[in-house]
Amino acid sequence: MFGPHVMEEEVLQNLEPKTDVVSQQHALAYLEQLKNSETGWQFCMSTLTRGMTQDNQLRFFCFQVVEHYIRNHYNNENLADQQRVREFLSRWIQLQCTQLGRQEAIFLRNKAAQVFALVFVRDYPLHWTDFFGDLIKTLSFGPQAVDIYVRVLKAIDSEVADQDITHTHQEIERNAAIKNAMRGSCVEKLVESWYHILKTYETSNPELVNQCLEIIGAYVSWIDIGLVANARFIELLLSLLCVVESRESAADCLHDIISKGMEPLDKLQLIETLVPVLQSSGILKPLEDDETDFSCKLSHLVNGIGLNLIDAHNKLSKSGSVEQVALLQNAVERKVPIMIQFLSNDYDDVSAEVLEFAKEYIHMLKAKVMQTEEQLGYAHTLLLTIVYKMKYDESYRFEQEGEDEATFQEFRKQLKVLFDNLAGVNKELVIEYVTKFTTNTLCEWRTTSFEDVEIAIYLLYLMGEAIPASGGNHFTGDHTKVSAMQTMMHTLVTCDVSYHPHPAVTLQYVETVVRYEKFFNTEPEHIPYVLTSFLDQRGVRNSSPLVRSRCSYLFSRFVKCLRTLIQPYIKEVLGPLQFLLILNPPENGSRLISEDDQLYLYEAAAVMIVSGAFDAQQKGMLMSNMLIPVMEKFKTLVTQLLVETDERKQQLFAQTLCHAMAVTSRASKAFTNHQTMKSCCCVPVFVEATKVFLNCLQIPTQSQVLQSGVRQFLHRMVVCLEEELLPYVPRASEGLLKGNDIRSIQEYVPLIVQIIAKFKLSWVFQKEVIPFLQQVFMPIVNAIFSAQSLPIEENDEQGKREKQLLQRNYFQFIAAVVTNNVSEVLNAQDSRFLEQVMMSIIRGAVDFPDPVAQKTCFSILRKLVDLWGGKEQPDDFTQFIYKNIVPACFMAPLKSTFDLSDAQTLLALAESAMCLKAILQRRGDEFVSYLHTEYLPTLQISPQLIDEYCQALKAENKVFKNYVKIFFQQART
Structure with missing residues (x-):
């Protein structure tokens, strides 16, 4: 059926690129049958070795057919088929290396290498004992053969040794047997071939050299290290480190060599033999600015050296002698200056490669009861280096952060870990350095770069986690730390650095004063200065939207944390705050403060009113002064929305109406169990707000948006108001249930459940709400029943979740009616409906x-x-x-x-x-x-x-x- 003449006419011709699509598809479908044909694989091998004029896609398909045969049907007991496969592999290599055809595309060579590897794992060592001998012989064909050779070795590594590839238990046993056989018979030949390739193509073909170095790095993990870690190989690798095209691969190869699993003392000997040679050759140091890729590779190599030595040290610490542990400790110490050299490189990519070495070395120091002078010196140098690397670069885009900025922030987090761990090594060292650096820099901030000023404040900020405080108060306890923290914080809030023009400095300033708000318990006289800095051009009126936004949130936190201490300054603060609490109509365009940020300011203002040293009547008046303008604006916007016909403007009006309700809700968060709405005489203004806001439920446009705003407002009022809310529940419910929309009902149920749970025993509830519930109970339940009966497509997961949520809400509604002793709602229903x-x-x-x-x-x-x-x-x-x-x-x-x-x-x-x-x-x-x-x-x-x-x-x-x-x-x- 698949005779070659038929296939040439019916398939090969139709797979030419010029053939029409339909014919190509028909031919491909026909070729698919080859995979299940007894002789299809033979035809494909013949096609691959007759010449290389066919389309690459056809050749790739032929390789897939051969691969399918070897994976599923290849039987090494069938000597005839075995011989056909070997002849094909040999012929294919020869064809690659002659002038009769062009070399295969890279993806085809990789696929061919995979076929070689599959034959290898099935035939070696029992049925093709001299596989590698036969393969090595092909190297005489020239560089094309070498290219195939290293690709085959790489494919064999993937099949046999690659730890990142999951293998079955049977495959693991097979692979172990293969590696043992290779160690006993051919590994030395392989190593010799690698050396020959590196020497032969050292200058003429760096691509082959790099491929070979990758193979050495892969195989060294399970072969005898002495075959590679010897004078001639190391000398060759050192020479390759000086060849621009091959040096990165040589560095990776050296990293793989030193990362080989070994006994601790053997690892020590290997590294201590290798490193001096590298140092004497001038290799282990960062290079020029235009050589950062190679510097990264060298940094990665240094990181591997350090981590392997530390790992050996940790293993030996459990079983070795004191002398042996000391040997490894000293070996690590000698590498630390090299690591610091790379860590301090101007390029973060280079520095990042040795972060793990730095982290593990600091962990070693933490484990020591006492550090030597040399170790403390290293700790101090590391501290200086970490601080240097934490600084922002001049090119950092603060207002338009992108991928580079995100990468730096992640790098900074890793440096912070090192900083924290150094504080665990010797907190006195860190306290002394940070105090001196921060105070000196802040005192000279006007003549210092913004990078230094920002990092000075940032180090103060980091002290909170690096040296934790008992009970969260950094200004009690350890005298050394308390004194340092007070000195730095005093300098921060008195040196006027809050006026620094750079947004990074401003942000770090406000973050730090809020983090250490307990400082103001000891020096409360600085509170007015800080409050002012939040509210003027330094804070919420800053030219940077980023600063304004963050300051709004942090100001709210600052006020809530220090609500008692700020009482003397509340009137002075509320004045400048009033301007920021104005609700701008949508047609005015951009706002100084965004809607989300304005919520924090309303909450802060309300907290100051509620916690202030005013009598109850004054609190009520101040709250009214803040919220009545919101209600007036709300009424104006409702009037405008009713006559507006442009949909986009309708949306903006509705959004602002919801924002008005949201800021009023946020203001209610200031009340507590001890300072209630009633005790602060604020009930009237919130009841009035309720009446005003319910009017928007009559607006026919943007009803879903407005209903959502009203619902959220009412949830807060249920928490803060008492029985005075209940007369408005029926009116609110009618508006929220208008149209019997199922989504409205679903979202209404949690509100009415909340109302029932809180007010079930109130006589006003019995009078105002229960009659309403008796009336709407049946329509609500029937609407839910109707929604539940609607069919949902099998794959509509969102629909299923919504239906489940509706079902739960329904049961919660019935439970609220039944379990809160308002069963008269049920008693009033028709018996059949009940x-x-x-x-x-x-x-x-x-x-x-x-x-x-x-x-x-x-x-x-x-x-x-x-x-x-x-x-x-x-x-x-x-x-x-x-x-x-x-x-x-x-x-x-x-x-x-x-x-x-x-x-x-x-x-x-x-x-x-x-x-x-x-x-x-x-x-x-x-x-x-x-x-x-x-x-x-x-x-x-x-x-x-x-x-x-x-x-x-x-x-x-x-x-x-x-x-x-x-x-x-x-x-x-």
Whole structure:
């Protein structure tokens, strides 16, 4: 079927690039059959060795067919096929190295190398003992053959030794056997071939040299290190380090050599032999600015040297002698100056390569009870280097941070870790240096670069984590640290550095004064200065949007932290703040303060009013002065929105209306359990705000946006107001439920649940809210039922989540009505509709595979039993108990979806148990008799287990809850 003549006519011609797409697709489909053909692989090998005139895609496909055959059908017991494969491999290499054809594209050579490697792992060592001998012979064909040779070795490494590739247990055993065979027979030949390649092509073909160096680095991890780490190889590698085209690969190869797994003392000997040679050759030092890539490689090499020595030191510390450990310690110490040299390089990429060495060395120092003078000297030099590297570069774009800036910030975080660890080595050293550097720099900030000023403040900021304080107060405890912190903070807030024009300095200043707000407990006289710096051109009026935004947030934090200490200055602060609290209409364009940042300012202003040393009447007046302009602006915007026809402007108006409600809500966060709205005489202004804001619910446009703003405002008012809110609940609810939109209902339910939970015992609630709930209960529930019945596509995950959320909200709504003693809402409903509701609870308990919802449903059923389950109640609910509630308590836990190992499910199980206990309490022995003689026997449970269950039911609640889990585990088996 796949004779070559047919294939040449029907396939090869159709796969030419000029052929039309349909013919090509037909040909490719036809060729796919080759993979399953007994002779298709032979045809493909023949195609690959007849010449190289075909399209690369065809050749790649042919290699895939050969690969498929070798992976799935190659049998090294079939000598004829084995011989065909070997002849193909040999012929293909020869063809690569002759003038008869061009060399394959790189991706084809890599695919061919993969085929070689697959044959190798199947034939070596039993069926092709001299695989490497045959392969090495091809090197005489020239550089093309060398290229194939190193690619094959790389593919073999991937199949046999690469630790990053996952292998099966069988493959691991096979690979171990292959490596053992190679060590015993051919590794020395391979190493000799590598040396020959490096020497031969050292100057003429750097690409081959680099490929060979990569192979040496890969194989050195499992061959005898002495074959590579010897005088002639090291001399050759050193010479390659001076060849621009090969030096980076040579550095990587050396890194791989020193990273080979070895015994600690052997590793020490290897590195101590290698490093002096590298040093004497002038290699181990950063290079010129235009050689940063190579400097990075050298830095990576130094990092490997350090980490390997430290690892050897740590291993020997557990089992070696004191002398041996000291040898390794000294070896590490001698490398530290080299590491510092690279760490201090102007290029962060070079510095970053030795960060791990620096970190591990500092950990070594931390483990020492006492450090030597030399070690302290290294620690001091490291500290200076870290501070130097932490500084911003002049090219840093503060207002438009991009990828380079993000990279530097990540680098700075890593340097911070080193700084923190150095403080753990010797905190006195760090305190002394930071204090001196920070105070001197801040005192001279006007004549110092912004980079130095910013880092001086940043070091002060970092002291908080580098040297933690007990109880979070850095100004009590250790006298040395407290004195230093007070000195630096005093200098920071008195030297006028807050006037520095650079935004990086300003931001670091405000971050630091807020971090160390407890300083102002000791020197409160500086508070007015800091408050002013937040509110003028240095802070929230700064020309930088970034500074304005951050200062808004930090000012709020500062005020909340020092609410007691700032009382004498509140009137002076509220004045300048008023301008920033104006709600700009949308047509005015950009704002000085963004809407999000303005929220923090309103909260800060409210905190100052509430915590200030004013009488209650003054607090009410000040709060009114702040919020009445918001309401006036709100009324104006409502009028404008009603007549606006442009949709974009409508959106802007609606957004500003929501912002007005949001700032009012945020102001309410200032109240506490001790300083309530009522005690501060602020109830009238917030009630007035409620009346004003509810007007927007009548606006026909942008209704969803406005409803969301009202809902969020009302959630806050439920928390802060008392019964005075309740008269507005029906009006608010009507507006929020207008149109019976299911989303509106879904988002309304948590609000009404919150209202019921808080005000259930209030007579105003009974008078104002319950009649409303009785009226809207049926429409709300029917709307939810309708939404739940809508079909959802199988793959609509978002729709499924929304439906689950709606279901949970529905159950929470019913639970709020039932469990908060407002059952008169249910009593007012039509009996058939009420039965519908109760059956939905039964379905939720049994059929809805959501343990959170199931727990809520069982809680509802339990409360209904408490309310209506007594013997004096009507018989129809008693029938409902025995016909529906009792079966639900058993059917739900018996379902396979009821996961008895899940914590949430166990809570639902416990609630179902308590539901049964409630029935027992209301119905007594009648219920036990029903279970024993009527219901439990229908579950095919043994009489013994039934007796056991009924006894457990009569036990204490805790005992019964523990028992039901065991019961259902047994019942389900």
